[in-house]
Amino acid sequence: EERKIKQNLKNAAKKCYNDSVRRMAVxxxxxxxxxxxxxxxxxxxxxxxxxxxxxxxxLRVTNTLKMSTNLMASMxxxxxxxxxxxxxxxxxxxxxxAGLIQELVDDALxxxxxxVENEVDAEIxxxxxxxxxxxxxxVEPTPTFTP
Numbered sequence: 001e002e003r004k005i006k007q008n009l010k011n012a013a014k015k016c017y018n019d020s021v022r023r024m025a026v027x028x029x030x031x032x033x034x035x036x037x038x039x040x041x042x043x044x045x046x047x048x049x050x051x052x053x054x055x056x057x058x059l060r061v062t063n064t065l066k067m068s069t070n071l072m073a074s075m076x077x078x079x080x081x082x083x084x085x086x087x088x089x090x091x092x093x094x095x096x097x098a099g100l101i102q103e104l105v106d107d108a109l110x111x112x113x114x115x116v117e118n119e120v121d122a123e124i125x126x127x128x129x130x131x132x133x134x135x136x137x138x139v140e141p142t143p144t145f146t147p
Contacts (some may be wrong), residue, residue, distance in 0.1 A: 002031050 005028045012020040 002028065005031060038141070 005024055009021060009024040009028060012024060
């Protein structure tokens with residue numbers, strides 16, 4: 001509608017209808033103000049909509065926290081702290097025993113492995129001596145240099 005008013009305004013100005021031009025200019029200004037007000041109202045409505053969504057989300061979070069609080073309070077009433085403490089203490093002792101047992105097993109495996117390694121080394125030395133027996137008898141000793 002604004003374009004139509006502008007076009008009519010131009011036509012009336014060309015034909016020198018000053019009264020008509022004035023009225024059309026007033027209509028144009030009013031139309032522009034109405035357009036601005038509508039845009040402003042639209043932005044206010046958008047803002048209100050966003051605020052309502054935010055408040056709705058906060059209400060849901062609040063309700064969830066209330067339920068969580070009630071659940072935690074019920075769990076606290078059900079929990080017997082002396083039993084929980086005793087269970088934790090027993091668990092700690094069992095973990096300590098398991099650690100000691102693991103340490104003993106590791107030590108036993110290490111000593112067994114070192115015995116096996118010593119036997120393997122001895123066997124390798126014996127085989128090398130058998131293979132190289134007599135090979136180096138004809139070789140002259142290498143002179144050593146002493147400063």
